[in-house]
Structures are given as structure tokens and as C-alpha cells.
Amino acid sequence: MNQHLLSMHDVSAEDVIRILDTAESFREVGTRVIKKVPALRGRTVVNLFYENSTRTRISFELAAKRLSADVINFSSGGSSVSKGESLKDTALTLQAMGADAIVIRHSSSGSPFQLTKWVRGHVLNAGDGTHEHPTQALLDLYTMRERLGRLEGLRVAIVGDVLHSRVARSLSFGLVKMGADVTLVGPATLIPADAPQWGVHVSHDVDEVLSKLDVCYLLRVQTERQRLEYFPSVREYARLFGLNRSRVSLLPEGSLIMHPGPMNRGVEIDSDVADLPQSVIEDQVTNGIAVRMALLYLLLGGRQGEAAAEVTDG
Amino acid sequence: MSKILGPDDVRRALARIAHEIVERERTGGLVLVGIADRGDHLALRLAGEIAKIEGVEVPVGILDITFYRDDIGLSAEAPEVHETKIPFDIAGRTVVLVDDVLFTGRTIRAAMDALTDLGRARRIRLAVLVDRGHRELPIRADFVGKNVPTQLSDDVRVLVTEVDGEDGAVVEEGTTGSALKETPAVAGQEAPAVAGQEAPAVAGQEAPALAGQEAPAVAGQEEGA
């Protein structure tokens, strides 16, 4: 595996299988009374969260702690991050503290790449702007594989504001890499025009797509987007693309409903649909810790003391 | 590459170990935990032998010790992980750890740490198919299939039908000379080291328990099923 996990392009199909298999073992650890193993004892993992995200941060924090690593949390609203210290200066401080791994979530696409220039430890992207969210994609792949037994050939629709979704990008790249059949669904203004170059299909009609799916993956609709004129109203979105009860009946038996959270109940997904058994939204949360443990283990479990990865010339 | 055990040797060794276990530990409260990724198959075989001898089904678990290794971070890649499945409580039980090859003792040290996190066993015993010497920690096996003197640089592997298609054990000679490492002889327990080779502790000759420290288990006084 690479030194860093910045995007889904950092992992090969073999790496993905390895990550998912390793996550299996960590899921088992989560069923023990002592949910802890000494694998990363003495290592320091820093959570550098510029964007507020309690659930992802806690997931990473638990993952690191269950590996017996020491955890430091830098989150926005606390100390230097909010005082406007530059990313570079924060990075150098963390480097001086001996961080073995830095988990970074930031609103600027590409920040994790820049971080790798200033630190020697491993960098994990916990979500950067509208670029990628690779750990989310991996835990989603884990959930799909666990529920459906395979990834190759799975028919998956990703529905919603793909243009602004880092989850949609990572998941699309990951699914295509594992041989799944991906369709992006949403209003034409919210799906990148060149998306087919990613190896995916595009549709603007969710009803046409639903009956042929193994997984219906819903993206959160950012209601602020409406101001940017991509879409007339929340109401129209819900009418055209929202997963309501009648749409759910179009889904084949045994198919999954997934959502990265947090949900806009009543917009992209109706409340009663979210609570159906075929909705595996809660599993996604549980699996998140196991997958993140696997990633921390695989990244930090190799030889330490590597120099920071060189930013290569294009 | 030379063969140290053939399929019949393995069969006989496992049968003998099963008898020794039954004789010394009894089956009450006994569980077998095989260390992935060949010890688990051996553990299942042992359980089968014990069932033949005593007509008792002894619970078997699989233990992966990767997360407890002391060398995480020393190889280029993180060590490969296997499944752990111990569907029973080990608290108060006699756990017999089963592994294919006993070498430096570090795997067993990790296994004991893992077991300790899973519960408080009454006692832990160790059964191995091959003991090849060169201990780096004060660890010894209670039940041994075969003692094999080896050089430090040799590679010793156990084969099991379930994984390798046949049963057996082989040793592949390593380069001699500079690969050798000084291993401190453990006082009173091992035959003096032959130059370049080390004889492991002789099976079945457990040092007598020191007075006052432990009386042999007496039937009826053991806890658990």
C-alpha cells in the first residue's frame, strides 16, 4: 500500500480486497469484551478536522484507540485551527509532535496532498472539499460486499448532487475499480458532463433505473446549493429524485438502500424508507470503525520512518 | 530441501499428542485454540483424535495473533491478518494453544497476550507439531510432535492437507556462517548447543514442579465443564 490514503487512486483492486478482508478481523475485535488490540501501541494519530464532523471524527478516534494508539484531536472551534494559523504551520507543529498519522478533513479540495509536503507521517484523507472521501467509499464497499457477497457486477446507482459530492467521486472510482456497474442519477446540472469518462453511466430519470439495481445509494442534497441556481427547489428535487415509498417498491428484492449520512429526511429519502430493513444505513456506521482500523493498521503497520512522499512533477 | 515428517509421522504425532493431552489435562474444561494459519487445522485434528479416544467433543477456536505481534512496523508492509473465531468463553478453562512450529517463541508470547485480553484462562498449555529450537523468549512447549535441530537461517515449514494438499514438515537449508546468531543457552533445560545447531527441549520431560508451587491437577477439582 502507498504511504498515504489521499484518494481512491492510491489503492489498487488488490489493496481494496486486502483492506476489506483486514476490516473483517477488526469487526470481530469489535465484538469482544475488550475491543482493543495492541497493534499500534505507542503510535500517535492526529485528527485534524477543519470541518465539523462529529461522527467521522469519533469513528477515526475509536479506530485509533482500539488499536491502542494515542489520539490527539485538533478540531475547528478549538485552538490554532480557528485562530487562522496556516495549514503549513499547523502541519509543522504536528510534525514536531511526532504524529505518525494525520487524519485530515478540510473544506479545500487537495489539502491532504499539500499536507504530505510538510509532514513525514502518513496522511489519511477524511474528506477534502468536493474531491474525495476514500474511507467512506471503502466502508460502503465493505457493507455492500458483506450484504451481497460480492462487488464485481453489482448494479449500483448513486443518486443526487454528484457534482459537489466527494463521497460520490470516491465511491464511483472504487466501484469501477472493483468491476461494478455504476449509474449516476440526478438533475443534469448536478452531474459532471464528462462523467462517462470515469467508466460510469448517467441517467436523469431515477424511476427508469431503480428496477435494475442491487444498491441504491443516496447522496445528501445540500439545500444551500439551491442558491447557486443548479436546481429550482427542494420540492422539485424530492418529487423527481426522492426515494419515497412508491419508488422503493420499484427496487428489486434483496437490494440495498444506502446513505453516507446525515440524512435529509423528506428530501432525498422519506423517513419511513430510511427505517426499512433493506436500508443498511446503520451498518455503514458500524463498519466504518472496522474499516478505519484496517486502514490505520495497514498504513502504520509497515516500516516507519519513511520520508514524506515527494510531490511528483507532472 | 529435506523432509522431516511424512504424512504418517504427522498422523502418529498428533495421535500421541492427543493421548498426552488427555492423560495430563483431562478433558473437563479443556479447549483447544489453534494459531492461524496452520495451527488451527492441527487443532481441529487434535480435537478429532481426542473425540476418538475419549468420546468427548472439545471446543476448538482459531486465534490470529497478528495484532499482538511485537514486530509490527519492522517489515515494509503490515503483516497479513487472518480470522479469529473463538465462540466460547475461555474464562476458567484450560486452553491448549496449538501451533505448527515453535521457533523463537514470539508467536506464543503474542498468543498469550491475545488470550489474556479475551479472558482469564485457568491455565494455558502449548502443543506444537515441530520444535526447532532457537528460543528468544523463555517459552517452552508442553506437548511436542518432533524435536528438530536446525540452524537459525533454516526455513522450517509444516504442511497440512487442508491448505497444502499433503501433510508433512520440511526444512530448507539457509546460508550458513554469517546468518547464525548467538542464542544464549538456557541453564539446566537444554542440551549444550552443537556448533551451529541447537537442540530444543526434549519433549515429555517437563521439569518437576517445584515444591509448593503447583500440585498436579487432581480429577474432580477442576473448574468448568
Add this chain to the structure above:
Amino acid sequence: MASPELLFRGARVVDPRAGFDEVADVLVKDGVVADVGRGLGGASAEVVGCDGLVLAPGLVDLHTHLREPGFEQKETVETGTRAAAAGGFTAVAPMANTDPVADDASVIAEVRAAAERAGLADVFPVGAITKGLEGEVLAEIGEMVAAGVRVFSDDGRCVPTARTLRNALTYALAFDEAVIAEHCEDASLSSGQQMHEGISSFSLGLAGQPAAAEDAIVFRDIEMARLTGGRLHVCHLSSARSVELVRRAKSDGLRVSAEVTPHHLVFIDEDLRTYDTNRKVNPPFRAASDREALRQGLADGTIDVIATDHAPHAVEEKEAEFDRAPPGTIGLETALAVALTELVAPGILTLPRALETLSCTPAGILGARDHGGPIEAGRPANLVLFDPDERWIVEPPFASRSRNSAFLGRELLGRVRFTVLHGELTVSEGKATR
């Protein structure tokens, strides 16, 4: 104090305006070229052996940002002209987006005075088109023309309405050599943009601006040139369609000229995949097909000038998150080498043509009569001598105060050895003389 007598012996003298390309000696005395020929003597001259070197008219940069007044942390007139000299330039045209904006003769005079004090290059300040670059009221164009300004630009910004541009083009007609230079960008299409809109921007999660943001305004501006008969210069072209529009405009006989930067001739949008902020520029690097069209446009004369758009930014500004970093790359010190490496060596341009785009043509547009050649007796000695075969890696220290080069770490071919400004060496043996 008389300037030294210099005899440059045995260089390959390339003089596009004179159509001259031969090995010769050039004698420089009292600020002018005294003689060009073979076997020149010069008893009191300091002889400089120029075996293997090329001697050409000093380069002229039609589009540069010296940042003074107002942004001296990025660059000053002194450091900027030193960077220019290091790159073989003897004249530069600094843009008006300083603070205060160069929208009247006083700021122009201030910049000129600073340049004279430094004595490292001749400076031909560009005046703003509109007051404060606000795009509404015309700036004091007449006053600035009287102060010697020829080129007017709101660069950094695009003139927001066709009406204002029309007025500027029309008003400038009264001043024979005045040129309106436009930064063509439709702000409504480009707002929030970080790079070119395409599969790369979608994959990188960065807001993009489509090529149409430039094409639409190039079209608009050419139509205004057609409507008014005015003189239009299109800055830093980046898109294939824009090149085609300029080609069409020229064949229609309109008075349109165009420039391209060295970096747009090299990089494309994919080169941003590591989020290197030194490659964040405006207009952005576009697709491979756009780059191809730009090279072709230079080769066939549709594009007249290579101009650096030298845009220094302080280290801490560029060492930030991609979307927070200001766009721009420095370019004075690498322009010639980039042209040699990426255009002349692969045979896309001949050396004389490359030098024409870097020196003669911009000198003409700028009205910089002392520059661009021809190299002949009596004309001011503004020259560059370079080794076309020397390989070097682009890395600090730079003469520029800033370090934000898109070419950092890259190996280039061609190194300036001497730069001569009005007969005096500003660069000698590759080092600044002051």
C-alpha cells in the same frame, strides 16, 4: 562617466528585423552598437569570447507584474527588473493593477522613476483602461499617452461591458499608437473557478471555468474592434477557439494582435493533479488540444507575442490550500529557456521566429523604439547573449523576490550569460551586475 567598450566576439548573431543570422562580432560603445562584422578590432574594448553563444536583441516583455506600488512583499520594480535582466529582458511592460492603480500619469511616473534608479531594465508602464480598474469610467488615457504610455489594460480584470470596451477602443483611436489590451474572461462563467472545467476539474473536485468564459469575451472584444476600427491586443490566450477567433479577425483585416505565455505552451489541466499551487494560473491551463492550438497559432503567426505574465506572489500566499492561493506564476527568468526547450528544440518554431515573438514584435507594440533590434551601428545596444545548449534546473534562489514558478524542479535548456542595457552589462557571466 562613459560606459565601457565591449567587444562580443564570435557569437551567432540572430537579428530577426534585419533578417540576419550569422556568426559575427559586435562592438558596443557609448551605449550604442558601434559595429557589427567579422574580425572586429577594438583596442580599448573589453573582449568577451562568445563561442557557442547566441547574440540577439534584448527581450521585451509585453505583460509583466512588478507589483510596485502597493504589493512590495511580492516584488518591487528593482527586484522585478533584476529578474527581467536575469532572463535576458531589456524592457518590460508592468501592468496597472498596482495599489494605487496606474490610472493616471503620477503612478506611471513613480514606476518609471523606480526603474531608473534600479537601472536594470527599461520600463514601459501599462496604463489602466478604467479608473481604479473598476470597469466604469475611462481612465486618463490622453494624459498617460502624453507621458509615453502606449498600451492600456485593466488586466487582472476584464472590462465588464461591451459598451465600456467600445468606448475605450473608440477613444483610443485619437492616439495613434495606443492599444487596448484585454484580459478576456466572462466573470459570470468563471466565478469561483480554480482551474479549467473538464474531466480533470471534475475528478479533482475543483470548480472550473470552461474555455467558453474566454472565447465568449474574445468574440465580444473582436466584434467591438470591428465595430470601432480600434486596436485590440488579446492577452494570455489559453483556448483553441480563441486562437481561431483571432485568426479569423486578422484575415478580416481587423487590427488585432495576441499574446501567449510560456507556461500555457507547456502545461495542461491534468498537470494540476497534485494540487501544486504554482500551477494555479488565470487563465488556467486547459486541454491538450488547446495547447496544441496555441503552439500552432504561434507558428503560423496568429499569435504575435510570447509574454510572460510574470505574476509573483509571496511564499506564504502560495503555500496555502489550493482554493485560497492566488493564481499566477513568475516567468521572467525562465521565458527564454522555455521557448528554447519546448518550441525551438522540438522544431515548432525556428530560433529567429521565437526571438521575434520575444523581442521584436512586443517592442513594436509597446513603442519601445530602442529595443527589438535591428542590431546595427548607431542603434541603442540592448542585447542578450545566451548559451542555447546549457541545461539547468529551475530552483531558488531567484532574482525575483518570489519563488512561485510553475517550472520548479524542471530541467530547461538555454541560459542567459550576458544582458546589455544601453551598452552596460546588467548580467555578466550569468550573474546580476547590480
